Each structure stands twice: as C-alpha cells, then as structure tokens.
Amino acid sequence: MKTSESLNTTANLQDCDTVYEALINAHEGLSDKDSAKLNAKLILFLINHIGNKNVILEAIEKSQAN
C-alpha cells in the first residue's frame, strides 16, 4: 500500500447504476435510526477495505466541504 496514494475522484465504479440502486434499496423501509446504523456499518467496512489513512482522511475532508 502506497502511503502517498490520494483519493481517486475520477469515475471508478463498476456498473454504477446497479450499485447506487442497491444502496438506496438497502435503506427502504428503515427508520432513520436503522438507516444511520446501516450507513455506519457500511462506512466501517469500506474504510477498512481502503485501508489507506491518507485516502480516508482526504475523503472526510472533501465530504465536509459544502
């Protein structure tokens, strides 16, 4: 893992419409509380998979911008 790696902000997702649909469907019928829990778990899985601290910190920073 390269520590100098930076966040990929170009299109990188396979079959993006299917993935997006799965994400929305996963929340269907859930209370706000359960949705928040699902999102939290999803983020935890994904940040572990990414692993690279700099990439994750950069994603957090970019997400904070309005």
Added chain:
Amino acid sequence: MSFEGIPVYKEKAYFKSAEHGGGEVKRHSFIVVGSGPIGLAMALFMARKGHQVTIVTAFDFIPAGSKGICYSKEALDIFDDLGIGERIVEKGVIWNVGKVFWGDSSDPVYQFDMLPVKDQKNPGFVNIQQYYVEDYLVDALEAMDNVQIRWGHKVSGIDVGENASTLTITTRDSKYQMASDYVLACDGSKSTIREFMGLDFDGRIFEDSFLIADVKFKQSRPSERWFWFDPPFNQGRTALLHKQPDDIWRLDFQLGWDVDRDAAIKPENMAPYIRGILGEDIEYEEDWVSVYTFQCRRMANFVHGRVIFAGDAAHQVSPFGARGANSGLPDVQNLAWKLDLILRGQAPESLLESYDVERTQGADENILNSSRSTDFITPKSETSTVFRDAVLELAGEYEFARPLVNSGRLSAPTPYHHSPLSTPDRDEFAVGPKPGQVCVDVPICQNGEYYWLLDSLDDGFTLLHFGQNPPQTNIQTLKLSDAGLAGQRYGAGTTYLVRPDKIVAARWANASENDVKQAHKKAITGEGK
C-alpha cells in the same frame, strides 16, 4: 481511621525539623514536594544517586484507598531501577489479557494482549493498591541515611526567585521557611505550588462520572481486565472489573453526568451494580468507594525556571488506559538523571529544557489516547453513538472491527519523536528501538549466566554493542553476542548509546569513537547535529 476525610493506611511520625524556630533560612539544593508515588519515586532516584534529599508533604500518613492500581511494564522497569520492582511484582496480580464484552453476551467481542513481545523480565501489567507502592517506596527511602521525609509539613506559600525559591511550611506547631535552588513539584492534580504560582492547567472536561467500588470477596476468576459496554446491570453505560491483591476487586461503573454522589455510594444503591457482576450468592465487603469525574489537561510548560512539575501536578488524564502514575514515573526518571548531572556540574542547566520538550510530548500522547478512549466510552453525539454501536456489533463477527473497540488504550512508553538529545539515524536499521524510544528487554547470557538486558544497563549512560569490537570510549560498555534474540531485537553488529532512563540516544551499524563522543555530548547538552 481518617484524616480530614481521607482514610489512613499507615500513620507516619510528624517531627519538628531543625529549621523550625527561625534563625537563618537553610538553603537546600532541591526539595521534593509531595508524597504520592511520583514524589517518592523522584526522591528515591535522587537519593540513590547520592544526593541529600528532603521531601515535604502535608500528610503525616500513607492514605488508604486503592486508587491507582494498574502499573505498566514501563513502570515496573522503573521500579526495578529503584530496587522495589520485584517486591511489587511479587505482591501484585500479574495480567496481560484484556477482554471486552458487549450487552449480555458472555463471549468477548474483542480481546488484547498487553505484552505482545514475550521474553521480557516484566509482565504487561501488575495490579496493586497504590498504598502498597507508596509504602514500598517509603521503606526504601527510610532505609537510606541521606533522606528526610517531613510528614505533616504543608507548603503554604512559595516565593519564586531566579536562582532559588523560598517555601513557607506550615506544621501543627508553627511556620518556618526553607530555601531551595530547585523545587520539584510532585504535589498531585490539585498542586498547591501550581496554584500559588498562578499557572495555567487547561484542557477538556468530560461530562461523566464513574463509581469505583473496591470490594473484597473470594471467588476464582481469571487475572484479566474485563470491560463491558451496555451490560444488563448497567444498561447503556459501561463497567470494568480488575483483580487486586488480598482478594480485592476493582469494580468501576459509569454513572452519567447528573448524579447524586452521596446517594450513589450508599450500599443499597451500589448493590445492584455489584451483584450484576458477582451474582446473587457471593458475599462481599466494601473496601473503598469513590465517585470520580475527570479532565484531560496539562500545563503549557513543566519547567518554570527552577520550579519543575511532574506527574498529576503537570498533566491529568482519564483513568481509562492507566496513564496517570504510569506517565508520572517516566517524568521523574527523565528529570532525575538530568538534575543529577546538572548538580554534579557535568551538564549545563539548559538540559532541563529537554525534560519539558520530551515529557510534554509524552503528556500529549497520553491525553490524545485518553480522550479518544473517553469519546468511545461516552459518545458525545447521536452519530458518535451509532458508529460506536456499529463497531461493537461488527466486532463479534468480523476481525477488522475489533481493533476499533476502544475501552482504554493502556499505557505504553511514549517515544520522543523530537528531542534535542537524540542523534538521528545515519545508518539503515531494519529492527531495534529508534532514537527517542525506550530499550526493549531481552534475556542475555554473560559468562554462562543469564540476565535481563534492562537490569544490566548502567545507572549512567551505557554503550550497548552487539557483536565483536565495540568502539573504545570512556562510556560504560556492554558487549553482547549478536546471536539469538538480542541480535533479532537490536540487529547484528550494531551499537546503541543508551541514556540513564534507558532511552536510545543514538545508534549505528558501524560506530566510530567520534560518533559516540558527539552523540554523548548532544545527549547531555542538546547541542550538536
């Protein structure tokens, strides 16, 4: 038995000092203020180096109450330097494993080992009541003829001068004054010296309170640290269980912010918590009960001219992680060798600045770890709670989530990333402690006998050489075989310059006499490359 509400473990004899009754004020080269573990350890370090030591303390007793019970491997190594380590380990309860539980499950969601590197003399942690530690330190001090502990001599004022300070001491008889070149303020989180000097002590207050119920009962349980998130006996909050000597157990329960302290410690109110852990049928008696809150904060500087702060007087953390006494002890270990060299005229007074640089780094790391643990234990927002619970839920099934579970990151040595005393590496190293890090222990064989490396280091600087032909210098040199574990942990053919506090000052793959000389000079002056 108690004194002003403080329970007493052992009474100590008050006596009038020779300085009572006025006349010329005697000038000391240094005075230690405070008789907690940090003040006593500071005094013992200096006494063992041959200095005349005077301790002043408001107490004329060793307080009871288990208080700080967890002593880290680093603290035990320091107690070994002070000659009381083996007594503490013998009396204490050794533990290396911590388990974290969630909800009503009897299977831990996470467990950790406090001593991942085996084959070291001391265990990861030893639990022992604070009064035993203080008692053993006092025993060691009382056995020396260059030590005077002035029990019941309270500092009631300080007049700080450039070269010396004058302390006003109040005792049950009268007041008197003492002058001292250096004042070593080890007088705890409510430091009177800090208050008299009007110095800052800023940080973060955590809105939470915890109940400590130390109880005595006989039951065979493993010597492990058990921590619960959301157990059935303290729903939505946390609990902690720790074993101490003499069949005493530390039970700690999160209570929340708005609590009635007096009500919380009533036996009938504590019983449901205690029974939740012990079960209904175990008989127990209360040993020590306390409700506490905490802050994470430190002084901006620990060195104020010739008044120097150490331990809780200088920095404070939450108890999760056992980073209180365990970070105060390295403070005084660091300070003692520097002050010793200065008093002997072998190092410039500016060496004290490195105490400030190094130990504020230590305090920052401890505060960071302690704050992070506290934010996991007591989430500050709904979202923070959601993430915490998601981590706990995933940790049972998925290995990746377990390291995120934070029930306290237990005290570990804090490396000095920036120190004016360290010489940066010139040579490539694949293994071994870096400059600014503490030496790792390893069994070594000398003339057919086995020793521990940390026990074999000199009280002064030591040149550690692994292999043949160490550089010829006037520094105490320990030449060791680079076969086996020692070579694996330090590298074959390497040379390490080790400070009196067992911190690596410099290291080389191929050291010359001049390399060592330059690094040694830097380590006692802060000057050089």
